[in-house]
Amino acid sequence: MKIAVLIPCYNEEPTIAKVVSDFRRELPEADVYVYDNNSRDRTAEVAAAAGAIVRREPRQGKGNVVRSMFRGIDADVYVMVDGDDTYPAEFVHDLIAPIVRGEADMVIGDRHSNGSYTKENKRPFHNFGNNLVKWLINALFHSDLRDIMTGYRAFNRLFVKNMPVASEGFEIETEMTLHALDKKFRIVEIPIDYRDRPEGSFSKLNTFSDGMRVLRTVFWIFKDYKPLAFFSTAAIVFFVLGLLVGVPVITEFIATHQIAKIPSAILAVGFMMLASISVTCGFILDTIVRQHRDVYQLLLNKTE
Structure with missing residues (x-):
């Protein structure tokens, strides 16, 4: 099977080389793509030097990057991961296994089951927001997912090529989960470890503005889907x-x-x-x- 590792990036110069190297080590047969989203540092150059295939997306926002990746890359198995080195590459084999066996359309890297996200994440409001969105979606779709907003996922080709990406920003993870639930795609959750960003790497998330965007996405999808x-x-x-x-x-x-x-x-x-x-x-x-x-x-x- 052809495997593609998709890494959306914005100002990840301190960590992107390690992320690319880790995934090339774990999946030497895979193509590793780094989509640079108007970074103001040397993210693109560092990623290319580490062996990644670098492409650029001029429209700002993670949702725009994911839309371009899904449209522009052909593979049998897709792995999406952030470029901030918060998701260990060694778990990628567990994530792609259900896809390879034909048991899932989307595999979610669950950060919450082993408590690593709550322990490592230094932003308490993010924990509250994640739990609130998780409760809303599980109640809305009668599901029992443990991690709605993780950035570590694997997909098969069917899901990627039939996923209409409407979001522009960080609410894309929520949109993918909602789409999979509404359209009855097979979802499997795999517990993974999570580690906080290393020193010198800074998050682009804003607790309140991004939280409001996610809640707004849930509201509109509630209206559109239910x-x-x-x-x-x-x-x-x-x-x-x-x-x-x-x-x-x-x-x-x-x-x-x-x-x-x-x-x-x-x-x-x-x-x-x-x-x-x-x-x-x-x-x-x-x-x-x-x-x-x-x-x-x-x-x-x-x-x-």
């Missing part, structure tokens, strides 16, 4: 608001046979109309999404 649940939730909110505003009006009318609170009555009717419209939209969009899933599965059958 429209009936999304709009039913909105309908319940409008219905409860309508009751809160409308019950005093109804009580007053029963007691006096008159309506003095005209604005409240109009507002209550408006909330109830919004509730009924939300339910209707939910059913219509749910039918469209179900048809889209059927068409997607038929297209997958033709590409297999």
Whole structure:
């Protein structure tokens, strides 16, 4: 099988040579690609000197890099890993094994099962954000994944060539997980070790801005992938608001046979109309999404 190691990079000069060398040692038959994303240091030169195939992606953001990698590289097995030397290369054999055996479409390097991420990660809000997103997605898709946002993954060709990448930034990992869950791709999680960045290497993540982007991605995918649940939730909110505003009006009318609170009555009717419209939209969009899933599965059958 042809194996490709994909390393998206932005200002990773202190670590990229070690990452490339480690993966070339573990997978000597693989092609190691480093996609430089407008680095301001010598990332590209160092990666090329270490033996990587260097390409450039001018559109800033990890999602843009992943989109270019998925479109531009042909292989049977794909390994995606960050260039910051936080993921040990020796685990790559465990990750690609389910792909090679045909047991998985995407393999996730699980940092949480052995506690290494919580121990090594020096950003407590990241741990909180990861747990929150994990809870939301598992509740939404009735799954039991342990690591939603890991940057260490393996894929088969079917997944890579049928993954529509819409994200531009670090929310790409969340998008890949959601896509795999929604489209019923086979997912396997493999426990791995995680180590914090070495001294001299700095993270590009921003806890709050990147966290908000991930939550925004989950929100929109909730709307797009589970429209009936999304709009039913909105309908319940409008219905409860309508009751809160409308019950005093109804009580007053029963007691006096008159309506003095005209604005409240109009507002209550408006909330109830919004509730009924939300339910209707939910059913219509749910039918469209179900048809889209059927068409997607038929297209997958033709590409297999």
